[in-house]
Amino acid sequence: MNFNWNIQKTLLTDQRSFQLNLEYASSCQSVAIFGSSGSGKTTLIKIIAGLLMPDTGFIKIQDCIFFDNIQKINLKPQQRNLAYFFQFYSLFPHLTVQQNIAFSLKKGIFNPSKNQYKTEISELLERFELSNLAYHYPHELSGGQQQRVALARVLVTKPKLLLLDEPFSMLDHQLRQRLRVEVKSIQQQIGCLLLIISHDSEDINFFAEDVLLLENGKLVNKA
Numbered sequence: 310m311n312f313n314w315n316i317q318k319t320l321l322t323d324q325r326s327f328q329l330n331l332e333y334a335s336s337c338q339s340v341a342i343f344g345s346s347g348s349g350k351t352t353l354i355k356i357i358a359g360l361l362m363p364d365t366g367f368i369k370i371q372d373c374i375f376f377d378n379i380q381k382i383n384l385k386p387q388q389r390n391l392a393y394f395f396q397f398y399s400l401f402p403h404l405t406v407q408q409n410i411a412f413s414l415k416k417g418i419f420n421p422s423k424n425q426y427k428t429e430i431s432e433l434l435e436r437f438e439l440s441n442l443a444y445h446y447p448h449e450l451s452g453g454q455q456q457r458v459a460l461a462r463v464l465v466t467k468p469k470l471l472l473l474d475e476p477f478s479m480l481d482h483q484l485r486q487r488l489r490v491e492v493k494s495i496q497q498q499i500g501c502l503l504l505i506i507s508h509d510s511e512d513i514n515f516f517a518e519d520v521l522l523l524e525n526g527k528l529v530n531k532a
């Protein structure tokens with residue numbers, strides 16, 4: 310199985326509680342998570358990323374156990390070999406586009422040299438239509454341009470699992486279409502699994518071999 314989990318998690322606030330209770334197993338490469346606002350999509354993806362811990366259950370991605378409360382396994386996010394693109398990403402304001410992308414490759418180095426123009430990065434800049442913006446800073450970019458930089462930044466690490474939360478929300482229709490093709494082609498090139506949250510049925514139709522439809526923290530249907 311590529312994706313295999315059984316997760317229970319209760320989120321409590323003063324006024325109410327939200328319960329996620331999800332069991333899923335699939336050999337698909339690309340799965341979409343779909344559901345109304347508040348149905349638990351981001352909570353699920355954060356749990357898989359290791360940013361939230363389930364109360365009970367297990368998460369196995371391919372042959373790697375990310376979490377298992379019985380075996381007392383809980384891999385740190387950085388041990389999960391995944392990249393997570395989320396809705397409220399932020400770029401480093403003091404780094405150029407190219408340096409922002411390079412930063413993911415240069416863990417621990419504060420400010421990668423401007424001249425370190427790796428082939429991989431220039432290829433990504435081209436694919437995400439950012440070549441002419443390589444030396445610009447985030448405040449000089451539009452929302453859609455910043456979103457593309459953030460996408461390139463997660464893909465440059467060549468993860469085994471790619472988690473995308475509304476990756477194209479800031480882009481116009483035509484750019485969305487072009488970038489879907491690029492993301493899929495990079496996914497195939499690096500051979501990673503994909504979990505995508507999107508409200509856009511075109512994204513879902515384009516990427517997903519299976520769709521998890523969530524309602525109030527439960528799986529209601531498989532399309």
Ligand SMILES: Nc1ncnc2c1ncn2[C@@H]1O[C@H](COP(=O)(O)OP(=O)(O)OP(=O)(O)O)[C@@H](O)[C@H]1O
Pocket residue numbers: 320321322327344345346347348349350351352353
């Ligand atoms: N840290 C938290 N503490 C308590 N409740 C939370 C917390 N985070 C999220 N929730 C609640 O859990 C539920 C699911 O939230 P989640 O963000 O997973 O929904 P979503 O399906 O991703 O929604 P959207 O499409 O609006 O992003 C919501 O009712 C939310 O209020």
